[in-house]
Amino acid sequence: MRVAISVNGRRTEVDIEPGESLMDVLRRSEYTSVKNGCDRGDCGSCAVLLDGRAVNACLVFAAKADGREIRTIEGLATDDLHPLQSASLDAGAVQCGFCTPGMLLTALDLLEHTPDPTEDEVRETLAGNYCRCTGYVKPIEAILEAAARMRGAR
Numbered sequence: 001m002r003v004a005i006s007v008n009g010r011r012t013e014v015d016i017e018p019g020e021s022l023m024d025v026l027r028r029s030e031y032t033s034v035k036n037g038c039d040r041g042d043c044g045s046c047a048v049l050l051d052g053r054a055v056n057a058c059l060v061f062a063a064k065a066d067g068r069e070i071r072t073i074e075g076l077a078t079d080d081l082h083p084l085q086s087a088s089l090d091a092g093a094v095q096c097g098f099c100t101p102g103m104l105l106t107a108l109d110l111l112e113h114t115p116d117p118t119e120d121e122v123r124e125t126l127a128g129n130y131c132r133c134t135g136y137v138k139p140i141e142a143i144l145e146a147a148a149r150m151r152g153a154r
Contacts, residue, residue: 001015001016001017001018001063002014002015002016003016003062003063003065003066003067004066004067005025005065005066005067005068005070006068006069006070007026007029007031007070007071007072007075008070008071008072008074008075009075012029014028014029014062016062016063018063019061020061020062020063021039021057021058021059021060021061021062022048022050022055022057022058022060022061022062022064022065022070023036023039023046023056023057023058023060024036024062025062025065026048026057026070026072031072031074033072033073033074033101034046034048034057034072034101034102035098035099035101035102036058037098037099037130038058038130039058040058040059041056041058041059042130043099043102043129043130044056044099044102044103044106044128044129044130045098045099045101045102045129045130046058046102047101047102047103047105047106047128047129048070048071048072048102048105049069049070049071049105049108049109050065050068050069050070051068051069052069052071052109052112053109054105054106054108054109056128071105072101072105073100073101073104073105076104076105076108082104082108082146083146083149083150084104084107084108084111084142084143084146085104086146086149087142087143087145087146087149088100088104088139088142088146090142090145091138091139091141091142091145092138093134093138093139093141093142094134095133095134096132096133099129099130099131099132099133102129103126103129103131103139106125106126106128106129107122107125107126107139107143107146109125110122110125110143111143111146111147111150115147115150115151116147116151117143117144117147119140119144122140122143122144123136123140126139126140126143
């Protein structure tokens with residue numbers, strides 16, 4: 001089966017197998033930031049934005065992405081780092097980096113819909129992103145700082 005998808009603003013057509021996940025298609029198509037951490041939707045390392053909303057790509061059939069917009073971490077920055085990326089670096093919120101792409105895209109979904117989130121809202125948003133290294137303190141601080149930067153407060 002052939003599907004047309006737009007990834008990071010670039011339209012492409014890909015051949016897929018019946019029942020193949022969006023995660024597998026994206027990884028095969030050069031988007032290796034989409035990690036396979038559990039293949040069950042538990043860890044969030046495969047999170048992408050699908051039509052602007054965070055989804056676990058391992059749980060989305062690739063056929064369901066036909067004609068839709070997908071955003072991966074490769075499409076987050078343009079010329080400069082996105083505020084989420086720079087705040088994460090500034091806060092030391094990146095350690096091994098395995099969970100970082102999914103965590104940042106999940107956070108972007110939150111910030112695009114809730115520009116001034118509370119710490120509790122950030123914590124709730126990250127509940128689906130499993131991280132073994134950071135302990136979540138620095139990522140939460142980074143997301144709150146990125147929110148302020150995106151609002152122009154800093």
